[in-house]
Amino acid sequence: MPTILRINGYRFYFYSHEPNEPPHVHVDKGEASLKAWLAPVALARNLGYRAHELNVILTLVREHRVTLVEARHEHFGDGR
Numbered sequence: 210m211p212t213i214l215r216i217n218g219y220r221f222y223f224y225s226h227e228p229n230e231p232p233h234v235h236v237d238k239g240e241a242s243l244k245a246w247l248a249p250v251a252l253a254r255n256l257g258y259r260a261h262e263l264n265v266i267l268t269l270v271r272e273h274r275v276t277l278v279e280a281r282h283e284h285f286g287d288g289r
Contacts (some may be wrong), residue, residue, distance in 0.1 A: 213280040214268055223281060234277050237268050245270045247278055 213234070214221040222239045227233075232247040241257030243266060250271045252263060270277065 211280070211284055214273055216273075219266060219269065221270075221273070221277065223284070225284070232278060232281055234270060234281075235273055236270070247274055247281075250274060 210222050210224055212220055212222045218238050221234050223234055233253060234245055234247060236245065237244050239257075241262070243255045243258055243263070244253040245251065245267060246253050247270070248266060250277075252267060255263060258266065
């Protein structure tokens with residue numbers, strides 16, 4: 210589970226065993242977790258975040274999308 214970013218207590222990472230899914234990132238903080246698609250940025254799954262936090266996190270994903278996509282590409286080596 211490579212960690213790509215840590216911002217304001219949020220951990221942005223991806224699983225190494227999900228290469229066949231569309232580009233996405235997982236974000237955890239405390240007991241809460243979500244999965245966000247990267248192209249386009251959208252919520253895929255939410256476990257425990259409140260609505261206002263979702264907006265904050267999805268904004269962070271948009272702001273750091275290039276870094277997140279590049280990290281996935283570097284890890285998987287296939288442009289995802």
